[in-house]
Amino acid sequence: MKKNSIHANQVNWAKLKKEVYSKTIQLNNPYEMGSAIRTLYQSINDFHGEFFYRDSTFRWKRSPLIISDSIRKELKKGVKPKIELLESNIGYLRIPPISGASVAEFSKKAQSLNDSLCLLLTKGIKGIILDLRLNGGGAMFPMLLGVEQLLPKGHLGSFQDQTKEEWSIKDHQFFTDTTMLSSIIPKSSIMAEKIPVVILTGPATGSSGEFFIIAFKGRKKTILLGTETAGYVTANSGFTLNKFASLNLSTGYGVDRNGKVYKEALKPDIPNNSPDNFNMVSSDEKVKAAISWLKTNIN
Structure with missing residues (x-):
């Protein structure tokens, strides 16, 4: 210590x-x-x-942490990827926490998440909502690889402690420095680096869920909407x-692609503390607010 x-x-x-x-x-x-x-x-x-x-x-x-009953109920059910096609060709994708013990296991779960994203991309979505309100952590890299079409290839951020470990995606593989941690075979070649993204956050968004957000920092037309995250931002x-x-x-902190270090809970760009409705996504007030922002930012 x-x-x-x-x-x-x-x-x-x-x-x-x-x-x-x-x-x-x-x-x-x-x-x-x-x-x-x-x-x-x-x-x-x-x-x-x-x-x-x-x-x-x-x-x-x-x-x-003060977590609402609606979040607690959903967490007890077990969180899995969930997709919906909403109005104005806007996609919704719930990002679950991902854990595992091997490259093969992480790759399988990253593939499942990416299959969900690819299904939305093939439907021609113009913007997307990534829901991290139920994501309490696990491993960051399969989550990020699972949405690789939304991210630029190459450097995404890093862990910074006594040394520095860079995060990157190349050839459908996720690396920290030169170590490959997971790989996928995308079912769609559609790239979506420029579509607007809203990330929904809440008090249960923690640890690797927060590092996932850090990797999106610096991406154009990308905002956080909801409430402050859990604050488990240490590596x-x-x-x-x-x-x-x-x-x-x-032993360290997360650093975004532009070199900014994150030492505290992540605050939303658009605060919204309305009740969560995970069973009726289209009726969820945070989702509605996200749709409103996306409509004004879709080319």
Whole structure:
């Protein structure tokens, strides 16, 4: 933590070590480490990191996010890609959180998302709404590769910590630096780099969902509409301690294609706190507001 935390220079490490060791000296087993681990993470202001011991996870949580009942209900159902063709040839695509354990798994999920986008593109959409209100994170790269037709090829942004890892898309593959993380075979060759995009955000939009947005920063005719995101904008790195224990630690921040660093929750360009209606997309007030903006920005 002292070597890698983004807030390491804000901590009195000698004092912290003494405090944490005093909490652990009388413990009977590692399952009782919760209080000590929470003290560690709180001391380095890391509410995005986690400590894992066998089947247990310890973390420090800041003040809980205020999430509406409609969002909670949808999250419990499980979030999947959803598409609709709305008025004025405007497309709607819900971007789900994506997790996985291998390049093959990430590629399969990126392909599924891209198939949904391609279906909309073949219908001749003139603008698109990307709904991230239910996207709490996971892996950023399959989400971005899944909408590659909307993005310019090449550099999209980067993780910035002690080193810098650039994000890029090339030949239908997503890379951090020279490491290929996922690949797809698009079912449509239609490019949509210039169509206007509205990204819907909310308090459940977090972590990789926020990095997804950062990759769209600097794109022309692209806005955020809704409410402020969750604020989990730190890049996490994993560290293995032994065969039973490991931890994730906030080690850096996201940087957009123009070099701007993001250290706080992302604020919407057009604030809108109207109720969410995920079951009737065309009746959703945020969707209606997005359609209104898109109509004035479609060539």
